[in-house]
Amino acid sequence: MSSEISDPDDDHAAEVQVARIEDEMEQSYIDYAMSVIAGRALPDVRDGLKPVHRRILYAMHEAGVTSRASHRKSSSVVGETMGDYHPHGDSAIYDTLARMAQDFSMRYPLVDGQGNFGSVDGDPPAAMRYTEARMAPIAEELLADLDRDTVDFSSNYDDRLEEPDVLPAAFPNLLVNGSSGIAVGMSTNIPPHNLGEVIDATIHLIDHPDCTVEDLMEHVPGPDFPTGANIVGRNGVYKAYKTGRGKIRVRAEFEVDEEDGRIVITELPFQQNKSRLVERIADDVNEGTIPGIRDLRDESDRDGIRIVIELKQSAMPDVVKNQLLDNHLERTFGVINLALVDGAPQVLTLKETLQEYLDHRREVVRRRSQHELEEAQDRAHILEGRLRALESVNDVVEIIRNATDRDAAKSALREEYGFSQPQVEHIVAMQLGSLTSMEAEEIEREYEDIQARIERLNEILEDESELLGVVEGELREIKEEYDDERRTAFVEDDGTVTHEDLIPxxxxxxxxxxxxxxxxxxxxxxxxxxxxxxxxxxxxxxxxxxxxxxxxxxxxxxxxxxxxxxxxxxxxxxxxxxxxxxxxxxxxxxxxxxxxxxxxxxxxxxxxxxxxxxxxxxxxxxxxxxxxxxxxxxxxxxxxxxxxxxxxxxxxxxxxxxxxxxxxxxxxxxxxxxxxxxxxxxxxxxxxxxxxxxxxxxxxxxxxxxxxxxxxxxxxxxxxxxxxxxxxxxxxxxxxxxxxxxxxxxxxxxxxxxxxxxxxxxxxxxxxxxxxxxxxxxxxxxxxxxxxxxxxxxxxxxxxxxxxxxxxxxxxxxxxxxxxx
Missing domain, CATH: 2.120.10.90 (DNA gyrase/topoisomerase IV, subunit A, C-terminal)
Incomplete structure (x- = not known):
């Protein structure tokens, strides 16, 4: 009987799958797009961070570069981040680190930097070997309780370490610091807000779950940009909060001094390049587009922005002002409140954004409370064993002394008193000094405190209102610590600068x-x-x-x-x-x-x-x-x-x-x-x-x-x-x-x-x-x-x-x- 011998080429042929190239290209592009969307370009609605921001902060946390530590070379932070968590170019990581240190880019900077981290003139940061950084105090609030099983962790890119999927985020960072990014087929552009106002709105949502966007806007009237300036009208803000998309006109802060014949600019719209602005005004003056200006000076210093525009004697200040507004001093901030919700991109209203954060924070407090409860119960169990041992201290000491070794002592104690293994471990390890009456009283007090703590944690876990009360209380503490005055004002003007306004x-x-x-x-x-x-x-x-x-x-x-x-x-x-x-x-x-x-x-x-x-x-x-x-x-x-x-x-x-x-x-x-x-x-x-x-x-x-x-x-x-x-x-x-x-x-x-x-x-x-x-x-x-x-x-x-x-x-x-x- 002859046996059939299979041809190796036939085995390989059996593994070939027929696929249409257009289907393969479509699926590959979708995979690439989702990778960019979820892994690079869009922030998570829960902590308001993209992966690169999160990884930089976590790397600093792991390296002990906190607000209480000394500054560390930026190149060291970038190296730690790139080597352990973010397998991309160092320039991308450093650009992100530098932006988190810029007080003109972040409403509440997350990095405390030393050195040249760029300017509103568009100057780039100095090389990373020349600058130093550490976490800002408010950044530590994003990582607080990270070690208490509050969030899930995943393996890093080479499976050596683990990194958090999201940070606990003790405040709504997505709205507070905003975000911007371009993904594949979509983009996000979320303006920054005042911390105290956002927290007030979150607390209002806790107390009034059925509230409307209009109700929340009583607490959050609009964005609060780090560079100040003015928001023109409220219609664009309302549309952005109501639908997740809208256009907000932002106008520079300036003063028209008709007596001295000058216009002085002291605040610029968010993300406007000051140096380029001055150049563009000068170009318009030279070309005759704005004929009423005789001199232009940038007198800005570390104390703030000051651009002085001297007017000709024959100039009409209102006309020059409107010409500047039409071409230079107003910008439109296009709001696209797009963020990742459960890993998928979603355009969110103001209420939805706060609700998603609140759901996250509720889960963080629940998991933290569960973790602390388990720790407290474990500690209470140990203390119960020690207290029982102290009640029969002479017999316990006698059993330990008569035992041939530690294991024999543990076995004898378990057999005689029914102690658990963890309890006998602590009893055998007790020092003689802990047998004094004073030590016994301390153990008794600690046990009572632990029992009270367990009772409180059970209340939090069993009663939703108690859990939300904890969330609210912690938000109030953050507000008390970091709240500041609003910088961006409102100008009640529902119209745009029309061509008519520019004509004398x-x-x-x-x-x-x-x-x-x-x-x-x-x-x-x-x-x-x-x-x-x-x-x-x-x-x-x-x-x-x-x-x-x-x-x-x-x-x-x-x-x-x-x-x-x-x-x-x-x-x-x-x-x-x-x-x-x-x-x-x-x-x-x-x-x-x-x-x-x-x-x-x-x-x-x-x-x-x-x-x-x-x-x-x-x-x-x-x-x-x-x-x-x-x-x-x-x-x-x-x-x-x-x-x-x-x-x-x-x-x-x-x-x-x-x-x-x-x-x-x-x-x-x-x-x-x-x-x-x-x-x-x-x-x-x-x-x-x-x-x-x-x-x-x-x-x-x-x-x-x-x-x-x-x-x-x-x-x-x-x-x-x-x-x-x-x-x-x-x-x-x-x-x-x-x-x-x-x-x-x-x-x-x-x-x-x-x-x-x-x-x-x-x-x-x-x-x-x-x-x-x-x-x-x-x-x-x-x-x-x-x-x-x-x-x-x-x-x-x-x-x-x-x-x-x-x-x-x-x-x-x-x-x-x-x-x-």
């Missing part, structure tokens, strides 16, 4: 051309001139283009912009690009969604507008309409309808009225009509309106003016050939609407047609602009008061081919006295 308030002249080029220029660019001059260049027009409108507004004004097609848009003045007089402007396509041939015809400032007022509109065809201002509260970026137009009609002008105003409508042909606005009932946005003036066939409306009953005013009329006049308002008697009206100004060949009409008062200025781009600013008092139906005087000299295109009145209250000299 100033009156601006805004021009727009028929080809939709728009720009703004400071009104101060155009000083008041005597009437009759040519003015100065206000814009550089391309060939074939001409000016279509001009208006004056403050940079911070929110404007309602009306167009000839009856649309209304919303626009901030500062959104219009500021340019020089000789610049053409920028295309308005990104600001206003205008159609071909559509032009701006009127602008209303919403800062002077209330819901009780009306927007009164007139069309080229003589129609007038009043609409309540409240109907224009929600304007789309693409604009909304302000008035319905028919028969190729156009919107010409808009005035703000209050229901008790007279209206004066002026026509291109020099006619005018004055009537009470109540003759025009309020209508919706889609209405056409009613007829305000009956026009001659070739005539059309030039504009409308509202008569302020509380202000002495005149009617100012300007024509296209540069002429105009000022007439007393009483010269325009009140009529019923839809009449032909009265002659306002002669519109002969010299004057040309009327281009605008307005009511003006003392101190007002008139701004006129020609189609060719010339602009002129004139005091209204330069015009003599004349009656209606007159020729008027020269307002602005225009060349033969040019015409006055538009006019705008600048109210006296907005005029800078320096511009009126």
């Amino acid at each position: 308030e100033a009156e601006m002249v805004v021009t727009m051309s028929e080809d939709d080029y728009i720009k703004r220029m400071p009104l101060s660019t155009f000083t008041a001139q005597n009437r009759g001059g040519k003015g100065i260049i206000g814009t550089d027009l391309k060939e074939g283009d001409s000016v279509s409108s001009v208006f004056v507004a403050n940079t911070h004004d929110l404007l309602l912009v009306f167009t000839t097609h009856g649309q209304i848009y919303e626009l901030k003045t500062y959104q219009i690009p500021e340019m020089s007089r000789t610049a053409r402007g920028k295309s308005a396509v990104n600001l206003l969604d205008l159609e071909d041939g559509e032009e701006i015809t009127a602008v209303v400032n919403t800062d002077e507008l209330s819901d009780e007022q009306y927007l009164t509109m007139v069309t080229r065809g003589g129609y007038v309409k009043r609409t309540c201002a409240s109907e224009f509260g929600h304007i789309l970026s693409t604009g909304i309808r302000a008035i319905s137009l028919e028969d190729s009609d156009e919107l010409v002008d808009v005035e703000v009225t209050d229901g008790d105003t007279d209206l004066v409508i002026g026509t291109r042909g020099g006619m005018s009509i004055r009537f009470d606005e109540e003759e025009v009932r309020p209508m919706g946005r889609n209405a056409r309106g009613v007829r305000g003036i009956r026009l001659e066939e070739s005539d059309r409306v030039a504009g409308v003016a509202a008569v302020d009953p509380d202000r002495h005013s005149w009617v100012l009329t300007v024509t296209e050939n540069g002429y105009g006049k000022r007439s007393d308002i009483d010269a325009y008697r009140v009529q019923s609407r839809n009449g032909k009206g009265l002659i306002d100004i002669k519109t002969n060949e010299r004057n040309g047609e009327v281009i605008g009409i307005a009511t003006v008062g003392p101190g007002d200025h008139l701004v006129t602009m020609s189609r060719g781009g010339q602009i002129m600013r004139t005091r209204v008092e330069d015009f003599s008061i004349v009656g209606r139906n007159t020729m008027g005087v020269t307002v602005m000299e225009v060349v033969a081919d040019d015409r006055v295109a538009c006019m705008e009145v600048v109210p006296a209250e907005t005029i800078d006295p320096d511009d009126d000299e």
